[in-house]
Amino acid sequence: DVKVTQSSRYLVKRTGEKVFLECVQDMDHENMFWYRQDPGLGLRLIYFSYDVKMKEKGDIPEGYSVSREKKERFSLILESASTNQTSMYLCASSWADTQYFGPGTRLTVL
């Protein structure tokens, strides 16, 4: 089975902190994605990566950056967390057109 793991299920941070969300997949997938999920807004793509060190902005990249130094790991970085970044963050990897999701990290910024 494909496994996508995220470093934390729940995270609480303070405004202004630098936050790292980690995602690891074990299936040698080329593509990886970061989404945020908010009530009434569904899933919105923040960034995706199609190869090591390659990235593209999604629909809402402002306030976020990403890092992909190894194929299996894709990190989402909040340079200076703000309260409007309180959300559920979902990581996914894909083989062909099917995406496989991690369990999500619920981030609260106080």
Place this chain on the structure above:
Amino acid sequence: GNSVTQMEGPVTLSEEAFLTINCTYTATGYPSLFWYVQYPGEGLQLLLKATKADDKGSNKGFEATYRKETTSFHLEKGSVQVSDSAVYFCAPYSGGSNYKLTFGKGTLLTVNP
């Protein structure tokens, strides 16, 4: 780009009731169409898909038929169970090497015993 309109929830049904969740899309070319499901406390997982017009995707008793003429991909199940309670997402995919999907806003289904 692609866009999706999904039936707004929440949808509340009794066990063994018939389920329909509507989904219409706009997309370039001839997209593949997907339904993903998110059970409570989990990430999304693929439920079913269809890759060309008139194809029917099916899984776990759920079905959806690719209707090109109406640009729709409605999800149906003849008899829902409590364990089907989840959020359902429709997503078209128009191809390209990066496999970006456009997700609908999701429809929350609650099934009561």
